[in-house]
Each structure stands twice: as structure tokens, then as C-alpha cells.
Amino acid sequence: MPHPALGLGFARSRLDRTALPRDGEALARHAADPSALTVVIAGEVPILLVPAEGGSPTALMPLPGLDRLPGGVREQALLGTWDGRPALATLLDPGAAEAVAGDPGFQALDLRSIAVGGVVPEEEAGLLAAAKSVLSWHARHRFCANCGAPTAPAQAGFRRDCGACSAQHFPRTDPVVIMLVTRGDHCLLGRQARFPAGNYSCLAGFLEPGETVEDAVRREVREEAGIGVGRVAYHSSQPWPFPSSLMIGCVADALDEALTIDREELEDARWFHRDEVALMMENRHPGGLRNPPPVAIAHHLIRSFLEGARG
């Protein structure tokens, strides 16, 4: 069975989502199981368990250990099982992250830093992404978009129901296309003003209602760089839990070369020869230019171009 590319963030998971039915009582039943584990997120910040005996921090702590953390449980979801034990996600008040600052048994760290730094085992990253996405969705969807009334969690934390108009709401995942546009030995990379200095990456954007993946790639490249795109080939995908996107990675053939850059979206974009990209990948670029780290799917799209592989 093929695995995601080495280091690709949030793409690997040992979570078994299929083992436990998500019936109405499932969450309460498994939360009472003394063997249950949970991911804990305080506001937006995961709290990791640091083993007393040393070794990697882990995103999964015994659920009964929640007693050691301050603040009430705001939301909970049953993600599935982990090595046969129920695996939950628990949202605590934001204050819990500060409260554990002096406790050597815990580490509160934002999710990007966890992923970029490889702080938890890679197989836990997909689990963290799932927990973060579902809990963020709960936090921002306490009311019914259809009628404005408060909603209540259902289906083990994977649905919210409106008591007033009976609408059912499901967690949201937003498809994003991210593409490496190539032309012969060159590829198109751009940078947003918010990127770290010297960083150039793939173009990307949200897919719009009514679009295919391929048309979304063509539209975004046309909008941001004024370039026409012919063939589009899917490469790979990645969950990106900020707050809850699905990155759909593609490689795309440019039909022309002259750039018209949308300066509201991009600070810069230009064609890079593969030799220059190779220097960037190796952190040996004379101008200090860099590509994104392996945690980002853009890294793997660029690497596949350097290796001459297409999808």
C-alpha cells in the first residue's frame, strides 16, 4: 500500500475511523471507557503529553488524565479508534494552554509548529488534523445558518442539529487547488507578502462552486499570473487544518510565458529554471531564496518536477 510522501504534513494517520458506530450514545459510552484516549485542543492550541520517561511528546493522552487540565470541556467528538482504544478529540477553554505552561508533563504548541518541527510521531499528524478541523468547526458553528437558532452536537460530534428548524449541519472541508505550473525546464513560483522573506511556493486557491479541479487550476493560474494552462494532472492530496482545507496538488502545463501578476494576491511571481530550484531545495541559493518545507504539499510538487516525475 503506497504511503504519502515522506514528511508530508497531516497526511499519515493510524486512526481507524470505521471501528466505532457514531450513534447518539457513542460519545458518552466511549468517553466513559477508562482505556479511552483523547487529543486535547485549548482554543486553537493543541496540548501534548510529555512522557516522564523522555521521548517524543504525543498528541494522544489518556482521557481520564483530562482531570489534570484546568477549564471545562467545551466540545468533544469521537474520532475512531487508535490501536483498538477509543480516540476522542476534546476542546478546552483557551486558558488551559497558558495554565500548563509551567507543567513539565504537558506542552502547549500551535499546530503549525508541531507539524513543521516534527514534534509528534508522523502517524499522529493526521489525527491532529482531524481533531483540529472538527473542533474548530464546532467552535464556529454553534448556531444554525438556516434560521439563527442555537444548534446542539449530534452523531458523536460529527453533526450539529437545529432544534428550531431541524436542519442538520456537517463539518466543513474546503477544497483548495495547489499547482506547480511548468514550461520545459522552468516552473512558476510566487510569493505572498505574508511569506517568510525569500520563500517562493506554488500558486493556490479555493475551488469555487460549480468548478472541476482542473478548471479551478486554470482559473487560479489565469487570475494570479495571467498564464493559460493546458494539461492538468493530479499529484496528491493533503489535509490542511487551518481551519479545514483539503489541498489538491496538481502539476499543470503552461501554454504561454508572459506573466501578468495580480499584485493583490502575490508580491512576486516568476519562472525559475530547474537548476535554480534545485539550489533552493538544497538551501544553497546564492540569493537566499527557499522552497517550502516538506510538511507542505508544495514541497513535494516541486520535488517531483526536479525529479522529472509527473504524478
Added chain:
Amino acid sequence: MPHPALGLGFARSRLDRTALPRDGEALARHAADPSALTVVIAGEVPILLVPAEGGSPTALMPLPGLDRLPGGVREQALLGTWDGRPALATLLDPGAAEAVAGDPGFQALDLRSIAVGGVVPEEEAGLLAAAKSVLSWHARHRFCANCGAPTAPAQAGFRRDCGACSAQHFPRTDPVVIMLVTRGDHCLLGRQARFPAGNYSCLAGFLEPGETVEDAVRREVREEAGIGVGRVAYHSSQPWPFPSSLMIGCVADALDEALTIDREELEDARWFHRDEVALMMENRHPGGLRNPPPVAIAHHLIRSFLEGARG
């Protein structure tokens, strides 16, 4: 430039989404343009314009012609341009569909029937999908999911803003994986109880937060049929505006054969030899079994299996 497979529903569009900026005044400005066109949907039902001189009905009517239709405009969005003319989507009260029943100049017809019957030119299908998805989203998102207050349309109909908590809400598109699972000369097809009698199709399901496309394929096949899946290859994608999904079509290699069918999801599922599938495709199956029509991406996944092509 490669085109979507012949007949694939909602995948072709001549809509240019990039031509007009979606600033705060864009909708009002272009709605006042006498050359503007609009797709019209009454509640859930598109209203087509039937040319007096004969020929195909069209989903695009001159915006000033809205005066001929009863009921008020509930929502409007600026989709882009069509042959250089502003192209809008307009939501009318559901009553407008019944009101035009006797008028030979209009045809009110549900979107599935339009797509399956090829009622409008194929290049208009993607436009209809976009209009339906965006307008359905407006209709069901009049309130802020974050605080419950009413929201107001913004960004030419591609955003809703909350005046109370300042949250911005964007149209939603739900990724769905749909996959043909194969093993040698056999493929796995299933039927839901709601399907027309004799119809068998690919397995499918919503991608969950924190999943890759490939993991979602593996989970759904495990859940619905008890089959392990190894290699997953992307095939193609399709907008599916009921109400607003992105179908991500894949082919997948089965690792085993013994089926355990989830009877809550599927009425039946079994392995079909490619010779039997060929009879189904040609509507010559002795038992009257059938595959989905070309409008569905499942048709094209099955066809690619019959043709021995993989993605």
C-alpha cells in the same frame, strides 16, 4: 487543452470567472448593464428560456427579461462573463416555477432532468451548476453560524458578512470521493435502495475533515463493503450541485475479495466481471441491470475500466 469526458454532467463551462472583479459595487453595476445575462432559479428549479424560433432551451436569459417573470429577486450573484457579457445568477421565489407553466417562452425543469436529458447546451451545464450551488448556499445561510445574527451578501454574491460579530462566510463545496474498486477482471459495484431498479454504481462518500483523498477512498470502501484497498489513482473530477459537492473520481485496487456489506448504506454490492459490465453499459444485460448514465462520473470510471485505461 483536454476537455472533460463526453457527456460528463456539469463539467463543461464557457463561463469566465476571472473577467470581472467582485468588488462591493460589482453586482449592482453589472446588473444595470442592459447586455447582462442571468441564470434564473425559482426555489430549487431552474427556469430556461425557450427560443421563439425553436432550438435548444438556454439557461441564460437577458437580465432585463426578468421583468416577465413573477415574484421578487431573493438573491443575486455575479458569476463572471459569458462571451464578454456579465453573467449573473438570480434566485426567485419558488412560485415563479409554477407561474411560467403555461408560457411557451419558458420551461421550468429540475436540474437533474436538465442534465440527464441534455436539455441545454453542454457548455451551459457548468454554469448552471455554479448558479445552483451559490444560490442554494445563500438560501440556507441567511444567518451567522458563529453568533446567530442575520448575514448580508457581499463580494458580488460570493460571501456573506455578519454585522454583529464580523464573521465572513464563503460558499461551501463538499468534497466527495467516488471510486471504482477493481480486482483483475472484476469491479465492485453497489446499489442504494433509492436507486432506480437494476442500477449499480460506484461506491462513494463524503471526505471527512483531516483525511487525504486516498484515505477517504480506503475508509469508504472498508466501511461499505469490508474490502481493503491498496493503490488509489485519481481519474477526474466533477461538480455535483445537489446541493454543492465536488466529486473526486478515483480507481482503486482491492486487496481482498470477501464482501461485508453495510446494509444501512447499500441494498447490495457485488463483484461484476468486465463482460457483465459491458452488457450493462450497452443496456443488453439479461437481468436488466444497468450502469449510471454518462452525466454521472461513475459512468466514466466504469468505462475506463472496460477500456483498460487507468486514469
